[in-house]
Amino acid sequence: MTSIPAPSIPPTMTAIAIRAPGGPEVLVPEERPVPTPGRGEILVKVEAAGVNRPDVMQRKGLYPPPPGASDIPGLEIAGTVVATGPDSTRWTRGDRVMALVSGGGYADYCIADETHALPIPPDLAPTEAAAVPETAFTVWHNVFERGGLQRGETLLVHGGSSGIGTMAIQLAKAFGATVIVTAGSEEKCEACRRLGADVAVNYRTEDFVAAVKQATGGAGANVILDMVGGDYIARNWSAAAVEGRIVQIAFQASPKATVDFSRVMLKRLHHTGSTLRSRAAADKAAIARAVERQVWPLIAAGRVRPVMDRTYPLAEAAAAHARMESSLHIGKIVLTA
Numbered sequence: 001m002t003s004i005p006a007p008s009i010p011p012t013m014t015a016i017a018i019r020a021p022g023g024p025e026v027l028v029p030e031e032r033p034v035p036t037p038g039r040g041e042i043l044v045k046v047e048a049a050g051v052n053r054p055d056v057m058q059r060k061g062l063y064p065p066p067p068g069a070s071d072i073p074g075l076e077i078a079g080t081v082v083a084t085g086p087d088s089t090r091w092t093r094g095d096r097v098m099a100l101v102s103g104g105g106y107a108d109y110c111i112a113d114e115t116h117a118l119p120i121p122p123d124l125a126p127t128e129a130a131a132v133p134e135t136a137f138t139v140w141h142n143v144f145e146r147g148g149l150q151r152g153e154t155l156l157v158h159g160g161s162s163g164i165g166t167m168a169i170q171l172a173k174a175f176g177a178t179v180i181v182t183a184g185s186e187e188k189c190e191a192c193r194r195l196g197a198d199v200a201v202n203y204r205t206e207d208f209v210a211a212v213k214q215a216t217g218g219a220g221a222n223v224i225l226d227m228v229g230g231d232y233i234a235r236n237w238s239a240a241a242v243e244g245r246i247v248q249i250a251f252q253a254s255p256k257a258t259v260d261f262s263r264v265m266l267k268r269l270h271h272t273g274s275t276l277r278s279r280a281a282a283d284k285a286a287i288a289r290a291v292e293r294q295v296w297p298l299i300a301a302g303r304v305r306p307v308m309d310r311t312y313p314l315a316e317a318a319a320a321h322a323r324m325e326s327s328l329h330i331g332k333i334v335l336t337a
């Protein structure tokens with residue numbers, strides 16, 4: 001057996017800090033100490049880090065890191081394990097992992113809970129691997145565990161061309177559902193159809209409620225994944241099937257709405273939601289195990305792939321955020337260390 005030589009871990013690293021709440025320009029490279037893994041943690045030499053809309057919210061000061069999390073943005077990484085903390089048993093130095101992290105991804109080195117890391121599937125580039133954890137964990141938990149999507153049912157996904165949306169389309173199709181999406185341009189709608197969406201609705205020119213009714217013979221969608229809120233809340237209730245499940249993962253329009261609750265009663269709807277980052281470590285570990293069992297084999301078989309928009313060097317994190325805020329992207333934006 002050959003042992004892997006201990007890598008020399010430098011005392012400091014480059015990380016992208018948020019100088020003050022504001023526009024993309026507040027993201028600046030800083031020299032920071034390389035963190036030390038604690039109990040049950042691993043230290044990963046980051047090769048790539050995914051950019052997510054919650055990072056943009058954090059940069060604006062609207063989504064503070066939970067207690068104990070790094071103030072450096074970045075919720076998902078891919079790279080090589082270079083050190084393990086006490087009682088960390090699953091991984092050894094040299095293992096290649098992709099991991100969900102509660103912050104700190106925009107850096108040369110990042111700490112991950114060992115139970116929130118998965119092996120990188122064969123044939124997946126580090127940039128692709130870094131684009132998987134946040135979307136796979138979020139979609140698996142919200143569409144399948146909370147929403148209970150079943151084979152033969154219809155899923156409506158708002159923001160179909162987003163990082164989350166592109167993962168939701170592929171997973172729902174892989175599990176035998178019909179998929180309807182909304183997106184804000186014909187180009188985005190076409191990209192969603194190419195990925196497998198059965199129906200794509202340009203929400204700027206079409207009413208998604210009427211489109212869902214038409215596509216389902218009047219029955220409505222069984223599960224709705226919503227990241228918009230505001231007037232979409234009442235419209236989702238109209239677009240939902242009897243016993244439909246609406247899962248809220250963000251409020252890009254507004255968390256407030258005036259609604260008629262009789263629709264919930266008459267259609268026996270379930271309206272739920274969740275946010276991943278603040279969940280207990282054990283909850284995320286349970287989601288990680290489910291993703292490894294249910295999603296990882298689909299990625300390894302090439303049936304599900306992250307849709308890649310653009311990659312940027314870590315030092316150009318500000319440009320990556322500007323791209324995300326332009327909403328011109330389709331799929332995932334990734335930083336390379």
Ligand SMILES: NC(=O)c1ccc[n+]([C@@H]2O[C@H](COP(=O)([O-])OP(=O)(O)OC[C@H]3O[C@@H](n4cnc5c(N)ncnc54)[C@H](OP(=O)(O)O)[C@@H]3O)[C@@H](O)[C@H]2O)c1
Pocket residue numbers: 051052053054134138158159160161162163164165182183184185188203227228248249250251252274275276277324327328331
């Ligand atoms: N709860 C959780 O655990 C969790 C975890 C991760 C992400 N999220 C949320 O999930 C969302 C997607 O995240 P992401 O990282 O994939 O970001 P992203 O790629 O930037 O996606 C945002 C999407 O929202 C779409 N959108 C905005 N207004 C819309 C509207 N009125 N109707 C339909 N679509 C609309 C945009 O599409 P157009 O440009 O076509 O308008 C864009 O595709 C974000 O809101 C994020 O905060 C939640």
